[in-house]
Amino acid sequence: MAASGNSQALAWLARKAATWLWADQAKEALWMALETTRDSRPALEELYRSYVAERDAEGLRLIAAYLVRVEPGNDNALNDFALLSLLLNKNVERAAREAAGLYGRHPKNLAYASTHAFAMYCTGSPSEAVRILEAFPFEELEEPQIAAYYGIFLAAAGSPEKARGFLEKAGGASLLPEEQQLVAKAVRAISSPIGNDLRSVGAEANLDSP
Numbered sequence: 001m002a003a004s005g006n007s008q009a010l011a012w013l014a015r016k017a018a019t020w021l022w023a024d025q026a027k028e029a030l031w032m033a034l035e036t037t038r039d040s041r042p043a044l045e046e047l048y049r050s051y052v053a054e055r056d057a058e059g060l061r062l063i064a065a066y067l068v069r070v071e072p073g074n075d076n077a078l079n080d081f082a083l084l085s086l087l088l089n090k091n092v093e094r095a096a097r098e099a100a101g102l103y104g105r106h107p108k109n110l111a112y113a114s115t116h117a118f119a120m121y122c123t124g125s126p127s128e129a130v131r132i133l134e135a136f137p138f139e140e141l142e143e144p145q146i147a148a149y150y151g152i153f154l155a156a157a158g159s160p161e162k163a164r165g166f167l168e169k170a171g172g173a174s175l176l177p178e179e180q181q182l183v184a185k186a187v188r189a190i191s192s193p194i195g196n197d198l199r200s201v202g203a204e205a206n207l208d209s210p
Contacts (some may be wrong), residue, residue: 001009004009008185012058015096023096027047027050030043030046030047030050031043031047034066040070044066044067047059047063048060048063051063055176055177057084057087057088057176057177058084058088060080060084060176061080061084061088061090062079063079064077064078064080064081064084066079067081068081073110075102075105075106076111077132078098078102079099079102079111079115081095081096081098082095082096082098082099082102082115082119083095083099083114083115083118086099086115086118086119086122087118087178087179088175088178088182089122089167092122092123095119096119096122096123097139099115099116099118099119099139100116100119102115102116103115103116103132110136110140110146111132111138111155113132113135114133114146114149114150116132117129117130117132117133117153118147118149120132121152121153121156126153126156126157127157129153129156130153130154130157130159132149133146133149133153139167142166142169144169144171144172144173145173145174145175146177147166147167147169147170147173148150148166148167148169148173148175148183150166150172150184151163151164151165151166151167151168151169151183151186152167152171152182152183152186154166155186155187155190156186156188156189160189160190163190164184164190167183167186167187167190170183
């Protein structure tokens with residue numbers, strides 16, 4: 001059987017295994033296909049669908065890391081790797097460095113700018129995170145996924161009223177559990193009657209380790 005056929009066969013087997021409730025074994029088969037066949041697309045697509053369905057940030061980070069390794073010029077994969085690493089508090093220094101590099105090369109790309117801003121937030125500079133995103137048109141910042149992060153940054157930078165509107169828009173975003181928890185933390189901060197702990201949200205940018 002050709003290498004491409006092997007990849008497709010393993011992907012098919014993994015799908016069948018998943019229907020038989022062998023989820024872990026299915027993923028192992030798919031990762032094996034990635035490393036042992038020349039045409040990795042079927043296995044990669046199957047893994048991606050699985051991790052998206054499960055909202056598995058670590059699984060998605062591993063896929064991004066794989067793509068960065070095999071496709072060095074894939075900036076979208078590098079951005080995903082940086083964002084997910086920051087979100088999971090893994091390889092933070094490298095993630096921040098990669099995010100800064102992407103932003104430096106593509107300053108008008110909102111997705112890359114948002115990841116760089118998140119790196120600023122994660123390293124205790126929420127005001128800088130806000131400054132980075134403020135350079136973009138208001139209507140672009142209202143897109144639910146971006147609004148979630150912008151609202152988090154605004155809350156941490158001490159702008160509760162402005163943050164509230166953006167955090168409300170985050171309800172329309174498809175967020176990972178870790179992102180949802182960051183939004184919830186920001187909402188709690190701006191809802192506090194004392195209101196003195198807003199900046200601590202930035203200092204605690206990443207989730208507490210499970």
